[in-house]
Each structure stands twice: as structure tokens, then as C-alpha cells.
Amino acid sequence: MVLACTIFEVLREVSAEEIVSRLSGYSSARGEVEFMGHRVALGARVREVAETPRGVSGVFEETVLTSVSLEGSVWRVPIQYQCGFRFVWRKGACYLLVLAGRRRARRVAETMSYALFGEGGLVSHVYLPPEKLRRLYLAEDAIVKQLVVSDLEEGSTVVLYGKDLKTSRLRERLAGGRETYVVYEDPRGVFGVSSWGLVVALSDIVEEELEEYVVERILPLVEPPP
Numbered sequence: 001m002v003l004a005c006t007i008f009e010v011l012r013e014v015s016a017e018e019i020v021s022r023l024s025g026y027s028s029a030r031g032e033v034e035f036m037g038h039r040v041a042l043g044a045r046v047r048e049v050a051e052t053p054r055g056v057s058g059v060f061e062e063t064v065l066t067s068v069s070l071e072g073s074v075w076r077v078p079i080q081y082q083c084g085f086r087f088v089w090r091k092g093a094c095y096l097l098v099l100a101g102r103r104r105a106r107r108v109a110e111t112m113s114y115a116l117f118g119e120g121g122l123v124s125h126v127y128l129p130p131e132k133l134r135r136l137y138l139a140e141d142a143i144v145k146q147l148v149v150s151d152l153e154e155g156s157t158v159v160l161y162g163k164d165l166k167t168s169r170l171r172e173r174l175a176g177g178r179e180t181y182v183v184y185e186d187p188r189g190v191f192g193v194s195s196w197g198l199v200v201a202l203s204d205i206v207e208e209e210l211e212e213y214v215v216e217r218i219l220p221l222v223e224p225p226p
Contacts, residue, residue, distance in 0.1 A: 003210050006105035007197035007222060010087070010094040011122045019056045019087055019116065023049045026115045040078045044111050047082075054215065056087040060098070060108045083108065086211055090219050096123055097214055099207055102198050125225060126197040130179045132221035136193060137165075137184040145190070146183035188213055197222060 027045035034040070042063050049058040061082040068075045083100040085108060096112060098105035109123040116122070137144045144165035150157040158177075183192045189203035191213070199218055201210045 001204065003099065003201040003205065003207060004101045004105075005199045005201075005210055005214050006098045006100060006102050006109075007126050007199070007214065007218065008096040008098065008105070008109045008123045009126050009222070009224070010096060010116075011124055012117055014094060014116060016051050016056050016087070016089075020049055020051055022116050023056075023058060023112075028111065028114070035078050042078065044107075046115065052086075054086065054088050054211070055094075058085055059083070060085055060111070062107065062111075084207060085112075088215055088219070090215070095126075095219060095222075097211060099210070102196065126222040127225045128193065128195050128197065128218075128221050129223060129226075130195070132223070133179045133182050133193065133195060135221060136186075136191075136217070137182045139186065141186050143185040144182065145185060146181075146192075147179060148181035149177040150180045151178045188217075193218065 023046045025046075028043045029041060030043040032039050032041050040063065042065065044060065044062040047059045047061060049056065059082055061080065063078055063080045065076050066079050068077050081104070083098060083104065085099065086097040088095050088097060096109060098108045100108065106125075109125075110120050113120050113123040136142065137147070143163075145161070147160045147165055148157065149160070157180075179195070181192065181194045183190065183202070185191075185203075188209075189201060189205055192198075192200040192202060199210070199214050201213070205213075
């Protein structure tokens with residue numbers, strides 16, 4: 001099963017105790033709709049908030065309306081999704097790990113910003129510059145499977161697949177470009193990592209293992225966005 005984790009940094013100082021207090025029972029209502037004879041509340045809520053040895057964990061749940069087409073008609077149907085999240089601290093900084101892809105994770109991060117601080121924009125995405133991505137895929141124990149390189153001649157982007165993507169000759173040809181996504185295999189599994197803090201586990205691991213990998217391997221490389 002493919003698992004995704006998107007990394008954000010909390011830009012204002014906050015403690016684990018404050019996070020638990022402010023998120024416990026938090027909900028944000030956006031009205032109601034009637035569906036199959038029931039009133040369904042729209043909006044987001046946070047569940048199962050608890051301190052852990054690593055920081056604070058919980059579950060984010062959101063109910064939204066989506067459009068479904070059937071036999072020429074368009075129906076507005078409520079759907080609910082949920083994902084886990086973790087707040088962790090490393091070297092004086094607080095990070096939010098959202099176990100979801102970037103689009104959904106951004107919604108979680110913005111909700112967390114309002115829930116914790118009463119305003120948006122205080123839980124921001126992180127950045128992995130090309131030189132930090134190279135530490136991952138050029139490691140001795142890594143096998144590179146895919147590279148996405150941007151800002152080559154005339155602003156072009158290339159996607160490379162192969163078995164020999166670590167050669168010095170290839171790196172010379174890509175000089176001046178900027179790696180934005182890499183897929184590699186190391187002793188822990190197969191991972192895809194983007195420059196904007198998305199980590200995808202492409203091998204069979206569980207959420208706890210992905211969280212541990214992100215904390216140990218990826219967080220030391222992140223920087224504020226340029």
C-alpha cells in the first residue's frame with residue numbers, strides 16, 4: 001500500500017501541552033446538508049488527540065460535498081475522509097507530519113493553524129533544496145529509480161528513469177538543473193521525496209514506520225521555503 005506524508009513547520013512556538021489542549025474536541029462547522037433522509041454536518045474536526053513519546057498525535061476528519069454524475073444528472077453528495085497527523089519537535093523546531101498527499105495535507109495544515117493560533121498561515125510547508133535531495137539518492141546504500149530535474153535549458157523539465165542515475169557523467173549533463181523529485185531505494189524501502197516536503201512510501205510499510213523514517217531521515221534536511 002502506498003503511504004504519503006507531507007511535512008510542515010509550525011512557525012509560532014507552541015508546546016505539546018498547548019497543542020493537546022487546543023485541539024482536543026476542536027471542530028469547525030460549515031453548515032449541514034440533507035442526504036438520504038439524514039442531516040449531515042459539513043466541516044472538520046480533530047479526534048484522538050494524545051501526547052506520545054515523539055510528540056502529539058491525532059486524527060483529522062473532514063466532511064465535504066462532492067459532485068457525482070449519474071445518467072445525465074449531477075448529484076451533490078457528502079463524503080468524509082480522515083488522516084492521521086503528528087506534531088514532532090527536532091532541534092528546537094516543531095513540525096507537523098500529515099499522513100496524506102499535498103493537496104489534502106494543506107487543508108489539514110491550515111485548519112491546524114486556525115485551531116492553534118486563531119489565524120491562518122502559521123503552519124507552513126518546508127523545502128528540501130537540491131543539495132539535500134542529493135544526500136538521499138547519492139548515498140552509498142541508495143539505488144536511484146527516478147529523477148525529476150527542472151530549470152534546465154530554456155526552463156525545461158526532464159524525467160529520468162533507469163538503473164544508472166548516479167553516474168558522474170549524467171550529473172554533469174544535468175548541471176545547472178534543480179532536482180525537484182527523486183525515487184530511490186535504500187535498506188528501509190522505496191521512497192519518493194519531493195523538494196516541497198512530500199514523502200511517499202512505495203514499499204510495504206505501516207504509518208508508524210513511515211513516521212519514524214521521516215523524523216530520522218528527512219527532517220534533518222528540511223529548510224524554510226526560499
